[in-house]
Amino acid sequence: MKILRLVAFLLVSFLVFGCKKAKDNTVDNVNDESLVAVQNAMIEPIKKALPIVIDELTTLIGIDKDKDHNIINYQYEVKNTSEHTLLLPSTLDTIRQTLFKAYCENNEEMQQLKTAFPDGANYHYFIDNKEIVVVELTPVDCHVK
Numbered sequence: 001m002k003i004l005r006l007v008a009f010l011l012v013s014f015l016v017f018g019c020k021k022a023k024d025n026t027v028d029n030v031n032d033e034s035l036v037a038v039q040n041a042m043i044e045p046i047k048k049a050l051p052i053v054i055d056e057l058t059t060l061i062g063i064d065k066d067k068d069h070n071i072i073n074y075q076y077e078v079k080n081t082s083e084h085t086l087l088l089p090s091t092l093d094t095i096r097q098t099l100f101k102a103y104c105e106n107n108e109e110m111q112q113l114k115t116a117f118p119d120g121a122n123y124h125y126f127i128d129n130k131e132i133v134v135v136e137l138t139p140v141d142c143h144v145k
Contacts, residue, residue: 038116039065043072057081061126070119078127086125086132099123099135104142114139 043063046052052060054076062075078086085091103110103121113121120138124131 035070035116036065039070039072042113042116051077058125065117066119066122070117071122072113072117072120073122073124075124075126078125078132081127083127083130083132086127092133095123095125095133096135099137100141103137 043065046060046063050061050063054060057079059077059079060074061077062073064073065071066073118139120136120141123135123137125133125135
């Protein structure tokens, strides 16, 4: 009799926890779909406006969402600059500081970006279609000094 009760208890437990997990997965799927919709709403207008000249050396040529994470990827083409110059520590520091300052700015636009892409932003710099530099930033970076 004890074995029968134990089996019945385990069966009921599996059913209860299985139903709860199925419900949680449904809620997660709805949340995921909502997040993807927000992400697409942010990315698509920018895609339509590409290419966007940032300054005399830099043009935004692409924008997309990372397939595996909630990260936004920006692709920039750098003109009139050698690979060596782009890789200089002073150049890399300037790029990183400029991106950090913009990404960590406390304004509505950046808050929306960080909410839509909670895993961060990656900035890819290309020269002649060759990726030279990637700068990765996350919301945590804004709280670390």
